[in-house]
Amino acid sequence: MSGDDGKWLDAHYDPLAGLRTFTSCVALADLSGDGDARLVAADLGAATAPAVKLKVYRGTALSGESVLLDLPCGLVAFFMDLHEPRVPAVAVASGSCVYVYKNLRPYFKFTLPGLEVNASEQDAWRQAREGHIDPPALKEMLESLRNQADVPLSARSLRFLSVDGADLEDFVRLHKQQPVKRQTVITCMSTLKKSTADEDGVSCLLIGTESAHLYVLDPEAFVILAKMWLPAPPTTMDVTGQFDVEFRITVACRDGNIYILRRDSEKAKYCVELTSHPVGLLRVGKNVVVGTADHNLQAFTQKGKKLWKVSLPAAIRTMAPMELPARGLQAVLVALANCEVQLYADKNLLSSVRTPAAVSAVRFGRYGREDGALVMSTEGGGLMVKILKRTAEFRERDGGGNGGGGTPGGGPPAAQGVRLNVPKKTKLYVDQTLREREHAAAMHRAFQMDLARLRLAAARAYARALESSLAPVSSGPGRWLKMTAAVRGLGASLELTLGLQNTAAAGRRPLRDLSVSFLYDGASYRLREPLLKIALLLPGPVYPLRTLVERLGQVPDVIKVFVLAGGRGAPLLTAHVNMPAGELAVAR
Numbered sequence: 001m002s003g004d005d006g007k008w009l010d011a012h013y014d015p016l017a018g019l020r021t022f023t024s025c026v027a028l029a030d031l032s033g034d035g036d037a038r039l040v041a042a043d044l045g046a047a048t049a050p051a052v053k054l055k056v057y058r059g060t061a062l063s064g065e066s067v068l069l070d071l072p073c074g075l076v077a078f079f080m081d082l083h084e085p086r087v088p089a090v091a092v093a094s095g096s097c098v099y100v101y102k103n104l105r106p107y108f109k110f111t112l113p114g115l116e117v118n119a120s121e122q123d124a125w126r127q128a129r130e131g132h133i134d135p136p137a138l139k140e141m142l143e144s145l146r147n148q149a150d151v152p153l154s155a156r157s158l159r160f161l162s163v164d165g166a167d168l169e170d171f172v173r174l175h176k177q178q179p180v181k182r183q184t185v186i187t188c189m190s191t192l193k194k195s196t197a198d199e200d201g202v203s204c205l206l207i208g209t210e211s212a213h214l215y216v217l218d219p220e221a222f223v224i225l226a227k228m229w230l231p232a233p234p235t236t237m238d239v240t241g242q243f244d245v246e247f248r249i250t251v252a253c254r255d256g257n258i259y260i261l262r263r264d265s266e267k268a269k270y271c272v273e274l275t276s277h278p279v280g281l282l283r284v285g286k287n288v289v290v291g292t293a294d295h296n297l298q299a300f301t302q303k304g305k306k307l308w309k310v311s312l313p314a315a316i317r318t319m320a321p322m323e324l325p326a327r328g329l330q331a332v333l334v335a336l337a338n339c340e341v342q343l344y345a346d347k348n349l350l351s352s353v354r355t356p357a358a359v360s361a362v363r364f365g366r367y368g369r370e371d372g373a374l375v376m377s378t379e380g381g382g383l384m385v386k387i388l389k390r391t392a393e394f395r396e397r398d399g400g401g402n403g404g405g406g407t408p409g410g411g412p413p414a415a416q417g418v419r420l421n422v423p424k425k426t427k428l429y430v431d432q433t434l435r436e437r438e439h440a441a442a443m444h445r446a447f448q449m450d451l452a453r454l455r456l457a458a459a460r461a462y463a464r465a466l467e468s469s470l471a472p473v474s475s476g477p478g479r480w481l482k483m484t485a486a487v488r489g490l491g492a493s494l495e496l497t498l499g500l501q502n503t504a505a506a507g508r509r510p511l512r513d514l515s516v517s518f519l520y521d522g523a524s525y526r527l528r529e530p531l532l533k534i535a536l537l538l539p540g541p542v543y544p545l546r547t548l549v550e551r552l553g554q555v556p557d558v559i560k561v562f563v564l565a566g567g568r569g570a571p572l573l574t575a576h577v578n579m580p581a582g583e584l585a586v587a588r
Contacts, residue, residue: 007351007392008374012060017383019055020044021361023318024188024236025092028365028375029077031056031104033085037366038063039375042072042092046381054092056104057383059368064104070094074189078203080219086200093186098205098217110222115182115211120145121157122180129176135168154182184211187233192216195244204243208234208251214261216243228261230268238283248302250288252278258290260302271304280319284330289344291316291334297344308347314338317379322364324372329394333374335359341376343394350394357382480504481511484542485561485577487549496527496577498545498561502537511537511565514572516545519560524553525579549579556581 025042032038039057043065052068054075074093079086080100090101100108124141127133133141142157153161156175163171187210191203204225205217210233216226225243232255241247241263249261251268256277259268272290280291287307288300295315299307314336322331322343331345339358343351357378367373372388436443484499502511514534518527528548537543549559556579563573 007389007394008353008386009389011370011373011387012385013356013382014060014384015356015378015380015382017377018043018046018381019377019383020046020379020381021377023320023361023363025072025075026361026363026375026377027075027077027090028363028367028373029088029090030366031077031087031090033087036368039363039367040075040077040090041361041377042068042075044071052094054090054101060385066101066104066106068092068094068099070097073186076189076191076205078191078205078219079200080202082202091189091205093189093207096183096185098186098189098207100222108222110217112184112186112207112209112215113224115152115184117154117180117182118145118152121153125157125176125180128172135172138172139168152182154180156180184209184213186210188236190237190239192239192247192249193242194219195242197242206237206239206249208237212253214249214251228266228268230259230261231255231270232257235278236281238281238288240283250281250283252281252290258288258300258304271302272300272306274298279316280334282319282321282332284321284332284346289319289332291319297332297334297347299346310344310347312336312342314340317358317360318362320362320364327394331394333362333364335362335376341374345394353386355384359384481537481563481573483561483563483573483575485575487577487579490580490582492551492582494549494551494579494582496547496549496559499542500534500537500545500563501542502539504539506539508539510539513566515564515566517562517564517571518547519562521553521557524551524555524557525559526550526552551579551582554581 019041021041021043027040028037029040030037031040036058041055041057043053043055045051045053052071054066054068055062056064072092072094076091077088078091080089080102087103089107090104092099092101096112098110099106100110121142124133124138124145128135128138139161142153142161146153146161157180160168160171160175186207188208190206192206194202194204196202202219204219207215207217208230209215212230212233214228214230214234215224217223218225230251230253232253234251234253237249237251239247239249243263246263250271251259251261253259254277256274257270258272258274258278258281260271261268272288274290274292276292276294276296278290279293282289284299286302288302290298290300292298293315295312297310297312297316301307312334317335317337319335320333322333323329329345331343331350334342334344335358336342337358339355341353341355341359341362342349353374355376355378357380359376360379361377363375365371365373367375367385370387374386374388376384376386378384480503482501482503486497488495488497498516500516512535514537516532516534518530520527526549528550532545532547534543534545559577559579561575561577562571564571
């Protein structure tokens with residue numbers, strides 16, 4: 001059947017399974033909630049019989065299948081709610097739609113929003129519909145629009161431009177009465193945790209499109225929560241974090257570059273420019289591992305710094321992560337065109353598996369009752385399952401890398417195996433050890449007493465600050481206030497922004513007749529509005545207050561901010577704003 005290095009058990013191999021798919025269209029998930037994980041795959045079908053199906057394997061047998069309407073480009077299993085039992089749903093991306101299956105039955109269909117159609121293109125089809133121009137003139141107008149780089153055409157116009165001869169009139173007669181639409185298609189899909197990082201936490205769908213957009217979908221209502229832009233269409237991506245907290249999306253695009261997107265960033269940040277197009281991208285720890293079309297496996301930091309590079313013996317077909325939390329192993333599975341699947345931890349080759357045919361899809365995880373199952377689909381449609389031995393030990397082998405430094409195989413230097421000459425215990429160390437052993441209780445009591453005194457001093461200082469309104473938070477009777485301050489700018493003119501918030505519970509009466517005053521050295525700064533009036537402060541929202549500050553002196557100083565109320569001698573809040581150093585204002 002196949003050859004390996006003694007770490008894997010051959011569990012199943014069916015060369016006639018008829019499963020033709022890719023890694024992005026394969027998932028391992030417990031779809032019934034009984035602890036028996038199953039293989040879910042979107043089958044592309046054979047070239048002679050292109051029947052696209054969603055197949056589910058249980059063990060070694062096909063347990064169910066459903067017909068798909070279009071060729072799939074991605075499949076994920078995700079939890080869309082908190083209902084019991086905890087059963088994941090399956091989302092399949094096909095064309096411009098995402099089909100969601102729950103309990104292996106159609107549940108929801110999401111269609112990408114349409115794109116804006118060029119006004120000149122719409123006018124050309126309108127003239128053709130009204131009979132003002134003939135089909136050859138329409139084709140000439142559309143060709144002139146296509147030659148303009150900034151004018152994208154719809155799929156109908158592009159198909160029309162590929163038609164010649166007498167078919168032009170038939171095409172126009174068939175389509176001229178229909179409105180012109182421009183629809184994009186999905187190129188890749190992944191999941192993003194909603195609010196918790198739990199394994200069974202609710203996840204959002206993350207969709208990459210041909211129009212270089214990323215959409216984040218709500219897992220329950222299937223509405224667009226966020227929309228982000230990329231410089232080029234994405235091909236593969238890796239996601240970490242939670243949507244409601246903080247997340248990081250690493251995207252490999254068709255222009256051969258890798259970009260980073262974070263929370264509240266509509267546009268991508270450039271990260272890495274590759275020497276060849278990426279064929280796989282995975283995040284291992286805090287690093288990004290990329291497989292490229294020039295037979296190389298590379299790793300980069302989050303800031304784009306290159307860590308290492310390994311030259312592979314053949315082209316990369318696909319990549320998948322391999323994690324063993326019990327052993328603390330995070331590695332990358334790389335399927336090569338020479339019918340070999342290699343396992344890399346950093347730049348070190350840990351294992352290698354020979355297969356009867358080149359592998360097009362590979363997944364590692366829980367399958368059935370086994371936690372360490374390696375599921376592979378070959379290019380000829382075969383299905384192969386291997387199980388990791390419980391006694392398998394992964395040791396670094398010669399990976400042929402050229403990452404620089406270390407041993408010729410790219411491993412750690414031999415000096416790491418030499419024991420350090422640790423000096424013997426000194427008499428002072430022994431005396432201190434005996435003292436701690438004999439007086440452990442007294443030393444612990446003294447430590448606890450000092451810690452209690454420190455806490456008491458901190459509490460008293462905090463109480464004095466609240467009583468004298470020297471803190472940016474107030475919780476007095478009937479007045480719950482909070483204030484934040486920020487300084488923007490680097491030159492002579494600065495903007496001081498205050499955020500004032502009424503932290504009282506909803507439904508309480510708003511605060512009225514407040515004012516904000518500033519205390520500063522007139523020789524160092526000049527404020528355009530030294531006194532700000534606040535007529536009404538409702539509970540809940542943060543009210544921004546802004547004033548311009550001009551720097552007059554060289555030495556940076558502190559500006560004190562006071563929140564005052566009518567009929568009250570002491571301020572409600574006090575904040576000290578440390579001003580930065582910078583240029584001086586030009587004298588007028």
